[in-house]
Amino acid sequence: MNRRSFYRAPEGERRHELIEATLDCISEFGLKGATVRQIALRAGVTAGLVRHYFVSKDQMVAEAYRAVIASLTEKAANVEGDPATRLRDFIAINLTEPVADSRSISLWAAFISQVRVDPVLAEIHRDGYLAFRNVLQALLADFLAANGRPAGPEECRRYAIAINGLVDGLWVEGCLAGDLFREGELVSIAMASVEALLGLPIKKTENK
Amino acid sequence: MNRRSFYRAPEGERRHELIEATLDCISEFGLKGATVRQIALRAGVTAGLVRHYFVSKDQMVAEAYRAVIASLTEKAANVEGDPATRLRDFIAINLTEPVADSRSISLWAAFISQVRVDPVLAEIHRDGYLAFRNVLQALLADFLAANGRPAGPEECRRYAIAINGLVDGLWVEGCLAGDLFREGELVSIAMASVEALLGLPIKKTENK
């Protein structure tokens, strides 16, 4: 008796809540501090429920990682407009919130640190990385073609590797020490750098 | 009786062994798997000894992080020769072993993921990052001056942020998926990218 009352949630909703709670805990307390009990507390349920939705805590964490990768990727992949606009937006999206914030990099780093330990996470990571880079590579191919500098796959690959590195590196810098930079400074540096790398302007221009 | 025989090590040596064992365990099993017992096993001692050298496991981990930062930084900071050579070496060192390998990034990520959790680690990180970037910034200032393009602190800062991001990003890419790149490919891409960013050649030339 005196048992706590509760809301009986639809499966998808509850799973989503649990995954979000998992990510909250990992970002706030680290992988070590993200215990089943802490996660359940955050999700507003009791610990036993986790095992009703996931076969193990590890599986729940892996699914949470998929969610992180997806959220970091999807925003950047959905840019629209002409090639120059898409390229600019791609850069800006990745270097401003919500993609660039301390929660994101905490999660990213927590999972990266497990890539050597857990082959499941390693595979999730590799898939996400290649997908991300391929989006960028296609974007660069379009942009170069539209600006009278069509490039073969090999050249695009090298550009994609370099610009991906640049954007990722600036993303890390911004996430970890955003206060060391002025508002919009990283985006501005990234834009100028990409222009220098490609040897082409990507600024918005009235050339219609 | 029947107590295990042991070697009575000098303090510095034993501390160093314990810290190395800590790093080995973190890189192989993650922060979660780096337990006092596992670390002691790796170091060839029993668990109790840890507390003889460190006031807590957390303190030992923090010192281990300092060691990581130092090893990632010192090699890059000790480049010698004329400015162009130093710049080239700086890039090459950071993108080849032993700085660029999967163990390094596992350790780096494990600690980064704790920056939000543990203020001590956060401070260690920030100090290391700024030191690293300042080395690069000084290096760029020298290089630009030596090539007839002297630049003020603000311009050097922007270049340092961009190139630091580029090198860090390529470092991450290489550490996590070295097999996706050809031998020396990342270094080659980095060299070409830095030349494009600065608008100056950094290749070895016979211009004496």
Add this chain to the structure above:
DNA sequence: ATGGCTATTATACGCTTGAATAATAGGGAC
């Protein structure tokens, strides 16, 4: 050689962990 200091081992303790189980409450079908 031997006495004394301490680095090291060995063992135990209290706590937290992920997981398993049993009891119960929510809510749709009828």
Add this chain to the structure above:
DNA sequence: GTCCCTATTATTCAAGCGTATAATAGCCAT
């Protein structure tokens, strides 16, 4: 309404955690 299914709570368990304490072995000074 009442029955039935199952999502959820409550409780328990063994294992592993970091730490504390006491016994002991290595080794230097004498």
